[in-house]
Amino acid sequence: METIISIKNLFFGYRDKMILEDINLDIYEGDYIGIVGPNGSGKSTLIKLMLNILKPVEGEIKLFGQDINRFNEWDKIGYVAQKSNLFNKRFPATVEEVVAMNLYPKVGLFRAIKRSHLELVHNALKIVNMEKYKDRLIGDLSGGQQQRVFIARALVNFPKVIFLDEPTVGIDIKSQEEFYKLLDKLNKEMKITIVMVTHDIGVISDRIKKIVCMGNGKLIIHDENSKMPFEKTIQKIYGDSAKILFHEH
Numbered sequence: 001m002e003t004i005i006s007i008k009n010l011f012f013g014y015r016d017k018m019i020l021e022d023i024n025l026d027i028y029e030g031d032y033i034g035i036v037g038p039n040g041s042g043k044s045t046l047i048k049l050m051l052n053i054l055k056p057v058e059g060e061i062k063l064f065g066q067d068i069n070r071f072n073e074w075d076k077i078g079y080v081a082q083k084s085n086l087f088n089k090r091f092p093a094t095v096e097e098v099v100a101m102n103l104y105p106k107v108g109l110f111r112a113i114k115r116s117h118l119e120l121v122h123n124a125l126k127i128v129n130m131e132k133y134k135d136r137l138i139g140d141l142s143g144g145q146q147q148r149v150f151i152a153r154a155l156v157n158f159p160k161v162i163f164l165d166e167p168t169v170g171i172d173i174k175s176q177e178e179f180y181k182l183l184d185k186l187n188k189e190m191k192i193t194i195v196m197v198t199h200d201i202g203v204i205s206d207r208i209k210k211i212v213c214m215g216n217g218k219l220i221i222h223d224e225n226s227k228m229p230f231e232k233t234i235q236k237i238y239g240d241s242a243k244i245l246f247h248e249h
């Protein structure tokens with residue numbers, strides 16, 4: 001099994017405050033990983049480090065076996081950023097354009113989109129079941145529909161792995177359910193590795209087998225081999241508020 005991401009002895013802080021201390025994590029091809037932890041525990045920071053948006057203070061990150069500083073196959077990695085679903089409602093772009101924008105390394109930012117590129121866009125929209133909305137303005141869609149479009153945007157380059165940062169914020173329960181079904185399809189049928197930051201602890205404890213729990217600068221991996229029950233691990237990093245998390249759904 002290919003190691004998609006390998007993090008070794010990683011330290012990171014903003015100015016003088018350490019956020020991540022001696023983090024080690026391996027992510028393998030086909031993994032479906034949930035990253036959980038209280039507000040401010042460094043989940044988004046970890047994602048940004050894996051995308052080379054932030055640089056470690058110390059330690060090593062490898063992507064597809066290559067040092068992150070030398071890695072240049074970024075179209076293997078899709079990213080759905082935090083709050084992309086709280087998109088500016090007046091943004092005057094169509095669904096098709098929003099997805100096509102992510103093709104710019106291939107297309108050139110201001111060049112006209114070729115027919116072959118449009119096909120890629122339509123295929124991505126088909127996967128998320130949003131093809132019939134291609135000419136709609138993105139701002140006119142519901143939060144759940146927008147989220148599907150952002151997934152299509154991440155899919156358009158045929159990535160091997162997708163990072164999602166709190167993708168279900170602001171989305172109703174029914175759309176959330178459909179959204180998690182879509183992620184299952186991407187992972188199981190399309191063999192895309194998924195790494196997702198989320199606060200939906202109750203939902204993911206049922207669906208996801210490998211959960212990265214972050215807190216106090218540390219990281220605990222919960223998977224099928226863990227001796228400690230998931231609830232206990234969660235209690236350890238969330239403290240007293242842990243109980244509520246499991247009864248939200």
Ligand SMILES: Nc1ncnc2c1ncn2[C@@H]1O[C@H](COP(=O)(O)OP(=O)(O)OP(=O)(O)O)[C@@H](O)[C@H]1O
Nearest residue numbers: 014015019037038039040041042043044045046197
């Ligand atoms: N650019 C920045 N400069 C300084 N501190 C920052 C910066 N970005 C984040 N932080 C701080 O680093 C810590 C970790 O932030 P991060 O966004 O990674 O947490 P998180 O676990 O994703 O939180 P949440 O669940 O609220 O999204 C927080 O204390 C945050 O205030």
